[in-house]
Amino acid sequence: MYIRVEAMIIKLSIVASRKAFKDLKFGNIDVPKGLSIWVMVGDDAYKFNPERFSNGTIGACKLPHMYMPFGVGPRVCLGQNLAMVELKMLIALILSKFIFSLSMRYVQSPTLRLLMEPEHGVHLLVKKL
Numbered sequence: 001m002y003i004r005v006e007a008m009i010i011k012l013s014i015v016a017s018r019k020a021f022k023d024l025k026f027g028n029i030d031v032p033k034g035l036s037i038w039v040m041v042g043d044d045a046y047k048f049n050p051e052r053f054s055n056g057t058i059g060a061c062k063l064p065h066m067y068m069p070f071g072v073g074p075r076v077c078l079g080q081n082l083a084m085v086e087l088k089m090l091i092a093l094i095l096s097k098f099i100f101s102l103s104m105r106y107v108q109s110p111t112l113r114l115l116m117e118p119e120h121g122v123h124l125l126v127k128k129l
């Protein structure tokens, strides 16, 4: 399929937008070239809720295939495995040397720029171990 995906936030939902680069038939639906389709990904994806991963990434969404931080399909992120290894190494190194707590100045305000980001940054108190 000749499609492109962009993650974006619409109101309080996440959608994956895909654009048909040629006329397609999806089941019994005709999708003309140039049409954008928005697929709802989750209604609470904006919420900081680490507990959603308590049953692993597969259990994190109501439907397992909705978990797609690196995209899906033929244009899935090329750096996915590298990014996961890098992140694990980075977090392990940082946590072995410092202890963190949230500053009183932190304001919870998730916002979408290129990625989902805290609008005013994350103010942390860092103490060397």
Ligand code: HEM
Residues within 6 Å of the ligand: 004, 005, 006, 007, 069, 070, 071, 072, 073, 074, 075, 076, 077, 078, 079, 080, 082, 083
């Ligand atoms: C936490 C880190 C990262 C996240 C969350 C992320 C996420 C994504 C997403 C959502 C896409 C779009 C996938 C789609 O269109 O279906 C993408 C594409 C891509 N990413 Fe990443 N990415 C990350 C790190 C990296 C790294 C480290 C590299 C390279 C070393 C990389 C290389 C790419 C490339 C080349 C594409 C375009 C793939 C294509 O269009 O065929 N990414 N990434």
